[in-house]
Amino acid sequence: xxxxxxxxxxxxxxxxxxxxxxxxxxxxxxxxxxxxxxxxxxxxxxxxxxxxxxxxxxxxxxxxxxxxxxxxxxxxxxxxxxxxxxxxxxxxxxxxxxxxxxxxxxxxxxxxxxxxxxxxxxxxxxxxxxxxxxxxxxxxxxxxxxxxxxxxxxxxxxxxxxxxxxxxxxxxxxxxxxxxxxxxxxxxxxxxxxxxxxxxxxxxxxxxxxxxxxxxxxxxxxxxxxxxxxxxxxxxxxxxxxxxxxxxxxxxxxxxxxxxxxxxxxxxxxxxxxxxxxxxxxxxxxxxxxxxxxxxxxxxxxxxxxxxxxxxxxxxxxxxxxxxxxxxxxxxxxxxxxxxxxxxxxxxxxxxxxxxxxxxxxxxxxx
Numbered sequence: 001x002x003x004x005x006x007x008x009x010x011x012x013x014x015x016x017x018x019x020x021x022x023x024x025x026x027x028x029x030x031x032x033x034x035x036x037x038x039x040x041x042x043x044x045x046x047x048x049x050x051x052x053x054x055x056x057x058x059x060x061x062x063x064x065x066x067x068x069x070x071x072x073x074x075x076x077x078x079x080x081x082x083x084x085x086x087x088x089x090x091x092x093x094x095x096x097x098x099x100x101x102x103x104x105x106x107x108x109x110x111x112x113x114x115x116x117x118x119x120x121x122x123x124x125x126x127x128x129x130x131x132x133x134x135x136x137x138x139x140x141x142x143x144x145x146x147x148x149x150x151x152x153x154x155x156x157x158x159x160x161x162x163x164x165x166x167x168x169x170x171x172x173x174x175x176x177x178x179x180x181x182x183x184x185x186x187x188x189x190x191x192x193x194x195x196x197x198x199x200x201x202x203x204x205x206x207x208x209x210x211x212x213x214x215x216x217x218x219x220x221x222x223x224x225x226x227x228x229x230x231x232x233x234x235x236x237x238x239x240x241x242x243x244x245x246x247x248x249x250x251x252x253x254x255x256x257x258x259x260x261x262x263x264x265x266x267x268x269x270x271x272x273x274x275x276x277x278x279x280x281x282x283x284x285x286x287x288x289x290x291x292x293x294x295x296x297x298x299x300x301x302x303x304x305x306x307x308x309x310x311x312x313x314x315x316x317x318x319x320x321x322x323x324x325x326x327x328x329x330x331x332x333x334x335x336x337x338x339x340x341x342x343x344x345x346x347x348x349x350x351x352x353x354x355x356x357x358x359x360x361x362x363x364x365x366x367x
Contacts, residue, residue, distance in 0.1 A: 002067075002282055009067050015044055016071035024077035037082045050087040055107050057085065062288040066230045066281060073234025074241075076330060089113065090155045090167050090207055090220050097204055102153060102169055114151035116142040116170075116194065117217055127196060129160040129168065131203055136160065138170065138199040141180070146344075148172075148192035149182045155207065157217055164211030174199055187337045221345045222295060225302035226288070228341045229281050232309035235334055236274040239309075239316050242330070243267055246320060257319075266315050273308040280304055287366075296358045296365030299351045306341040307348060313338065 005013070023040045026033075041047040049065060051057025060068070072080050091103045091113070105111040119126060120143040127140025138158055145154055151172055158168045170177060176199040182192045208216055247258030247267055258264055284297040313335045317324040324331045342348050358364040 002278060005067065009064065012064060013067050013071050016046070016068050017075075019044055019046065019083075020072055020075040020077050024072070024079055024083075025075065030079075033079055034082045037079045041083045046083055047085045050084045051107055052088060052092065055104070057107075061285075062226060063282070063285040066226070066285040069227065069230035070234040070237070070278075070281070073231045074237035076235065076238040076334065085109075086113075089115070090216050091169075094207055097202075098169060098207065111152040112147065112150055114145045114147040114154045114192075115220070116145040116148065116154045116156035117221075118142060118144040126159045127156065129158040129166075131160065131163070134203050136168065136201050136203045136205065138168070138176075138196045138201065140196050142194045142196075145192050145194055147190070148179075148194060149184075149190035151192075154194065157213055160206075160210060164213075166210050166213035167207040167216050168201065168213075169205040169207060170196070170199060170201055174201065176200070185340050187340050189340075218295075222298045224345045225298045226281070226284065228344065229277070229284075229298075229301045229305035232305040232338060232341065233274070233278050233281050235338060236270075236277060236305075236309050236312050239312050239331070239334070240270055240274050243270065243316050243319060263319060266319060270312045270315050273312055277301075277305040277308045293364060296355050299346065299355055299358075300365075302345065303342075303348045303351045306338065309338050310335070310342065 019040065023037055026036075028036070038047065045058065046068060048057040049060035049068060051059070053059050072083060086106050086109065088103055088107065091098065091106065094103055102111065102113075106113050116127075119141060123141060123143075125140070127138065127142060129136045129138045131137075136158075138156075140158070142148075142154070142156060145151070145156075148154060153172060154170045156168055156170050158166055160166050160168075172179075172194075176197040178195040178197065180193040180195050182190070184190050207213070244267075247263065248256055251257050258267060280297075280301045284294055284301045287294040287297055313331055317331050317335070320329075320331065323329065326332065346354070355365065
């Protein structure tokens with residue numbers, strides 16, 4: 001629980017609170033703000049938390065990342081996406097040549113990566129590859145490449161003939177790599193759909209052990225699920241605090257807005273959901289750091305937290321009233337940011353099915 005943090009984690013939380021107040025929320029133009037955020041983040045040791053030690057990072061624990069992310073997002077501040085350095089993702093631990101050509105370039109900010117996992121429901125076959133000598137020839141399509149609209153390369157799941165599903169680096173400027181569609185999601189992020197037509201990459205672009213790509217991909221998805229949950233938890237704190245101040249303020253009748261029982265009931269429900277979500281998040285983070293299998297717990301936390309934050313924001317809009325429907329209102333902007341999270345890295349319905357399978361078929365998971 002957040003109430004049982006070590007001295008070091010409490011200091012990290014306070015450092016993030018000060019950073020958010022003095023740097024993230026300080027008014028200035030966007031370009032200058034992002035540069036200032038990165039510089040101050042590096043000075044405070046936040047930027048390196050998501051990076052490997054061999055590249056100068058600190059490889060923070062899951063609990064440390066949870067504390068930092070939740071605290072920063074609890075301020076609902078701009079430019080949070082500039083706080084942490086690029087993480088290796090599925091490229092973690094790769095050997096040469098990918099270590100130099102792509103991982104180092106990614107961590108130094110010289111190249112941008114994307115993640116290609118999802119394929120169209122009506123695709124005749126999964127994205128496939130065939131090794132010929134030292135070359136891997138790839139054909140297929142990905143319907144939703146996360147971050148693909150602006151990426152220099154795609155970390156894509158490819159079913160390689162006689163080998164099995166493997167993660168492969170595909171540079172977006174190669175012949176046969178075709179952007180079929182660029183699109184923005186509700187939260188403003190940019191993605192793309194890709195076609196691959198006889199794309200030739202070196203077989204050394206296979207990430208890790210050939211045929212073991214699915215577990216590697218799922219590890220990244222699992223990490224991202226807890227990232228979403230921590231961000232959602234931070235936003236819940238901000239909304240609850242916002243509602244607390246709003247309901248204590250005086251309306252035209254001269255009474256506090258929170259004096260009505262029906263209002264208090266809905267407000268209390270937001271606090272109950274936030275309390276439950278935060279409890280799940282911190283417990284799961286500790287399970288991850290213990291080294292135990294936390295796949296089911298991460299799925300459960302992600303599903304609950306991303307649903308709860310949407311419900312809390314929706315309740316907040318209802319309690320504030322019509323003014324909260326204006327495009328520039330912070331609750332409207334928050335709703336746009338979080339809605340996609342219930343689909344990202346596994347839709348809530350699919351996650352529930354997988355949790356049931358994990359318990360009933362694999363005997364995995366705790367309560």
